[in-house]
Amino acid sequence: MNSTETVAVVVVTYNSERLLADLLSSLGPGLDGVDWHLTVADNDSADDTVDTLRRLAPDATVVEMGRNAGYAAGINAAVAKSGPFTAVLVLNPDVRLTPGCIRGLLGVLRTEGTGIAVPLLLDGDGELIETMRREPAVRRILGDAFLGAGRAGRIPALGEVVTDPRRYRAETVTDWAEGSTMLISAECWQAIAPWDESFFLYSEETDFALRARDAGFVTRFTPAVHAVHLEGDSRVSPALWALLSVNRVRLYRRRHNRLLAVAFWAALLLRESSRAVLGKAPSRRAVRSLVSPARLRETPGPHTVHGRASA
Structure with a gap:
């Protein structure tokens, strides 16, 4: 070295x-x-x-x-x-x-x-x-x-x-x-x-x-x-789990076309909805965020490229 x-x-x-x-x-x-x-x-x-x-x-x-x-x-x-x-x-x-x-x-x-x-x-x-x-x-x-x-x-x-x-x-x-x-x-x-x-x-x-x-x-x-x-609390905090879920969609949408991005969003919504039905509070919060256009809207950043499919 x-x-x-x-x-x-x-x-x-x-x-x-x-x-x-x-x-x-x-x-x-x-x-x-x-x-x-x-x-x-x-x-x-x-x-x-x-x-x-x-x-x-x-x-x-x-x-x-x-x-x-x-x-x-x-x-x-x-x-x-x-x-x-x-x-x-x-x-x-x-x-x-x-x-x-x-x-x-x-x-x-x-x-x-x-x-x-x-x-x-x-x-x-x-x-x-x-x-x-x-x-x-x-x-x-x-x-x-x-x-x-x-x-x-x-x-x-x-x-x-x-x-x-x-x-x-x-x-x-x-x-x-x-x-x-x-x-x-x-x-x-x-x-x-x-x-x-x-x-x-x-x-x-x-x-x-x-x-x-x-x-x-x-x-x-x-x-x-x-x-x-020692790890944080994203898996137990509804607010942080919702943010994690939304950002996953936003990132995927930047790297793929619109059709694939919609499929990814739908799959993630399905997963979180199935867990919300079982009473998981973080997933309930994630579902609300995933169906909110305001939460999914792109926040301008240094790597947001105009014209690309983006969240």
Whole structure:
């Protein structure tokens, strides 16, 4: 590995005070043997996040956004204020690095054709988090609806989430991966950035990874290094689940023609409706959002292209 590697560690915070001490204490061991600098973009936290950052990480650059601008905007702002780098490490505040993991991830990132490297992630109980994803497709939404995500995910044609545990035992290329822990090469960043800020939250990492793949930069997963992700609450929060569902439609509509986009929307509506009937509050909220023209309307962003089918 090149000794001149410098990693720009970027974190986006929002009322993250309780998470910071453990995150910051993991950075030194996790980045052992690597030159790095930390930049944090704070989305107008109402708690003591900023003061805690300045107390615990006095050498970090803190970018105060002045509003809750979203995850993609925070990443873009943090990278813009970072010093020179050969790679960008995007971290959620609830990630905990394990000793030496980023040095190992840098080695994977330098595999030819790789633009994004992601580690194996475990949850707070030490259980595998299924982080690898296949490109969104109508058949995969339907597979999830009729088979359930766990069973569908074992069949590449029918599942978006890779759920076969055997796939997490060897290094492999994946269409995209969840965005809590991503190491991005400077070459990939310069070719693909910025992240699309029209996705306030969710689908921004999908969009970035798929655009990177389109440009010849693959996402590579490795089980040789791992980190811990305590995970958020999108699966239990109706508002966040609804936003996730709407953004999936918006992203798909940007990348496909109108007919396929309508089919994708209908398949997702079918899946969420079937779960809403079973009394799942997040799915009920998602259904209301999916049938709302206002919620599905495109929000202008840096990669919204006039004339393309878009949400």
